[in-house]
Amino acid sequence: QLDAQDQTLRLTATDLSHHLTATIPCEVSEPGTIVLPAGPLAHLIHRLPTATFTLTTDAATGQATIRYGRNKAVLNGFGSDTLPQFPAMPSDALTVSLPAGTLSTLHRQLVFACAHDETRPVLQGVSAQITAGRFLLAATDGSRLSYTELPVPDYAGADQSFIIPPKVLIEGARLNTTQAITLTLDSGLIRVATPGLMLTSRLVDGQYPDYQRVIPAEYAHQFRITRADLQKSLERLQLMATKDVSPVHLHLAPGRLTLSLQSSEVGHIEETFDCPTQGQPLDVLFNPRYLLDAMKSLDGEEALIELSGPQSPARIRSVNDAPYFHIALPLRQLA
Structure with missing residues (x-):
């Protein structure tokens, strides 16, 4: 209209x-x-x-x-009364001010981890919780999890939970603005507003699962590596992958990381990096695309990968200790 x-x-x-x-x-x-x-x-x-x-x-x-x-x-054209009316946002709705560029960052960090299965509409969205001056956001498809949090020091209301449709972050990331973004949420609606532009969407109905239980409390193994090096290595390894998932094998030894991938149809590739490590030697399998997506979502030059064992989730984050991290589940235990 x-x-x-x-x-x-x-x-x-x-x-x-x-x-x-x-x-x-x-x-x-x-x-x-x-x-x-x-x-x-x-x-x-x-x-x-x-x-x-x-x-x-x-x-x-x-x-x-x-x-x-x-x-x-x-x-x-059509008659001016043919455009469906959208519900009005209540005047007492929760309002949060976010710095410019925040939605673009959230899009990069969260949306890729959302489920694409239409039979699980709750997991197609992004979990949002506001509590104790923090805005907690998470997305999971059941095999991986992305999590971050934002400070909201001006909020003093009760704890609230919502499920945000990913399109809000996708479209919000396209906003080319240098000004703060206003995020308004109610029990059924979310609104993203910048000067001259306002996007209102319906929230996803349902109860988001307790994702905190899949995050390990401690890690026995870790390695630190240049993010770009690991990302490019995974891109090369993925060239060998077939249509079905060809797992990437990570072998962690003192001061060394070896990645390998074998395909009966294409061939075999192996790459080794010298890098700081902690813990005993470890072998674990991952979906290479999941690790590659995680690398693309990180900020900073160095990535820190922490593991508890061959069947335990891995935590992937930047060395700069930003609040964002990614959890990836291994495919299966090596024989």
């Missing part, structure tokens, strides 16, 4: 689960409102050869004419 008045164009779009509103300055000769098909309108505007254009509506025909230079395009 396009609503032009007071030298401002207000654009509203919805897919019934998500509601986006944007306001931009423009020259308004005569106020008016029209509903246009989002796809054709967006693709046309994106491809216009001129920086400016004129849009005129005709109430009699329900059409909008877009003029650019000597050219024009006519789009068939």
Whole structure:
């Protein structure tokens, strides 16, 4: 829906689960409102050869004419009352202010770990809890877990829990803003707002599982390695992987890490790194894609991988001890 008045164009779009509103300055000769098909309108505007254009509506025909230079395009519209209304956000909803760029970071750290199985809609979302001045966020598909937390020192209300649809973080990451982001949550809705742009979505219904129980309390083995080196090594190893999961074998020895992957169809690859280690020698198998995704989600130059044993989850994080970490489950115990 396009609503032009007071030298401002207000654009509203919805897919019934998500509601986006944007306001931009423009020259308004005569106020008016029209509903246009989002796809054709967006693709046309994106491809216009001129920086400016004129849009005129005709109430009699329900059409909008877009003029650019000597050219024009006519789009068939709908009545202004055809756009479904979205529930209003309660005035007493929880509101949190986040620094610019936060949603982009959360998208990189969390969304990849969400489940893609539509039979588990709860795990398709991101768990969000606010408690004691901290905003705790986690995502898991049952085989891996990403976790981070943000400080919210200004919040003094009761503990609350929500499940955020991943699309909120995906779309929020696209916001190119240098200003703070306002996050508003209610029992059924979440809103992300920046100056001139507001995305409102329905929260995911359900109870998120207790993910804390899969996080080991202590670790007997660890190694530290340059993140880029391990990431590139995993990319090379994955070239040998077949369509079915070909596990990467990690052999940890004092001062040394060896990664290997064998495929009966493609071949075999083995790479060794000198790196600081702690604990006894260890052999463990992982899905190489899970480790690679974890490397891509980290900040900093060095990664720290901590393990308890060949069948225990591994914790993957940056050496800088940031609140973000990733938990990956091994595939199976080596024979």
